[in-house]
Amino acid sequence: MSIIEAQDLSYYYQDGDQRRYILKETSVAFEKGKFYTILGQSGSGKTTFLSLVSALEIPQSGNVLFEGKDIKDIGYENYRRNKISIIFQSYNLIPYLTAVENVLVPMSITDNEIPDNQLAVAYNLLDYIGIVKDKADRTVNKLSGGEQQRVAIARALATNVDVIFADEPTGNLDEAMEKEMVEIFRKLAHEHDKCVVVVTHSQEIAQQSDATFYLKKGTLSQDE
């Protein structure tokens, strides 16, 4: 069964008296244990799509289901806080906190069960993603872009959710770092049974994923 399902999603903005559709009755389903990519030209609506499936925006019509249940009924805030994580191109970390403090933040606001030894869990997560203790204790503005994105991935894992959305996560990183990030996403899907959905411009990343969807004219499909 799919963990995330978009059903007939439509999203438009009003341009004078015209409705400009970014997404038009598009449907797609994602499963656990798989690493998906979404490709599409600039302005095709990829970020908009991620915003809808992560409940940062609400579609004018259509539904998003999580484990078969409409996220409207789960509650948008509950869904955002407890069911999914988002990784952004610009990391969106809190710059004056250390790496480990950034990872602790979502643990303090989720309703999901988190072990008592949160600090140890946070250090472990960072270590797993390649941030050793010395770097974990640095304020994040003293880390490189690649290191900051690792912290953002560790933060995304902190609440133990099954679904990870990422919007151009390697957009600010060099090729070597991009490869390492892709390895992490593959591992999260294949070894930790996460559902990982990555929006990207990179054909190379798409080739490494289990399935690629192309966003064109408001519709997602597996055909180029």
Ligand SMILES: Nc1ncnc2c1ncn2[C@@H]1O[C@H](COP(=O)(O)OP(=O)(O)OP(=O)(O)O)[C@@H](O)[C@H]1O
């Ligand atoms: N509220 C809005 N008002 C006007 N235009 C909007 C609004 N929301 C989105 N758009 C436009 O919709 C289009 C789709 O935007 P979106 O950011 O989803 O595309 P994208 O595929 O992620 O692009 P990129 O690859 O460049 O990040 C863009 O042309 C954007 O300017």
